[in-house]
Amino acid sequence: MKVLAAIAVALLIGVGAALTWLWAPWDEGGGDSVELDALAEEFRGSGCRRLAGIAADLAEADPEPSRFLRALGREAAGIRPPPRAFTDLARGGSDRIPGRGFLARFDDGSLGQARHFAGIAVARSFGSAADVRRISIDLRRDPADSPDGRLTDEAIEFANAVLGGDLSVAETPEWMLDNLCRRR
Numbered sequence: 001m002k003v004l005a006a007i008a009v010a011l012l013i014g015v016g017a018a019l020t021w022l023w024a025p026w027d028e029g030g031g032d033s034v035e036l037d038a039l040a041e042e043f044r045g046s047g048c049r050r051l052a053g054i055a056a057d058l059a060e061a062d063p064e065p066s067r068f069l070r071a072l073g074r075e076a077a078g079i080r081p082p083p084r085a086f087t088d089l090a091r092g093g094s095d096r097i098p099g100r101g102f103l104a105r106f107d108d109g110s111l112g113q114a115r116h117f118a119g120i121a122v123a124r125s126f127g128s129a130a131d132v133r134r135i136s137i138d139l140r141r142d143p144a145d146s147p148d149g150r151l152t153d154e155a156i157e158f159a160n161a162v163l164g165g166d167l168s169v170a171e172t173p174e175w176m177l178d179n180l181c182r183r184r
Contacts, residue, residue: 066163092115
């Protein structure tokens with residue numbers, strides 16, 4: 001009986017350690033981060049413009065599309081590399097660049113739209129558009145005809161275009177300014 005209890009305790013400790021490592025809220029994912037204060041003038045101000053500025057900064061290294069989307073997710077939404085990405089996505093990421101400035105059809109009144117857009121885009125780099133949309137509707141409760149639902153659809157289209165080569169990484173900052181952000 002003592003042996004079974006010792007095995008159970010060892011298993012619980014192992015599971016607890018694995019979950020702590022996977023969740024690791026103190027770990028920001030490492031790597032170089034974008035310095036928001038150093039962004040060009042056109043990328044300052046609103047959260048939407050800063051999101052486009054992060055895309056511009058990341059695009060300078062000319063990463064391949066999925067690396068770009070994952071870096072965007074890390075910088076804008078705190079989504080760390082796999083396998084921790086999945087726990088970060090499940091808990092909704094974090095507002096690394098809070099702010100507003102999104103077009104009215106995407107504005108839900110919160111300061112987390114940059115996180116939402118980047119989180120959906122990085123989620124698309126891990127799964128199909130249909131699965132990401134289904135998770136957004138069913139688990140995150142973002143109806144299609146809501147600001148978050150429309151932003152989800154836009155992020156999926158954006159990620160599809162980047163991953164499919166229809167939108168180059170270098171073009172993403174302008175795309176964001178033109179399709180997501182309010183004019184000054």
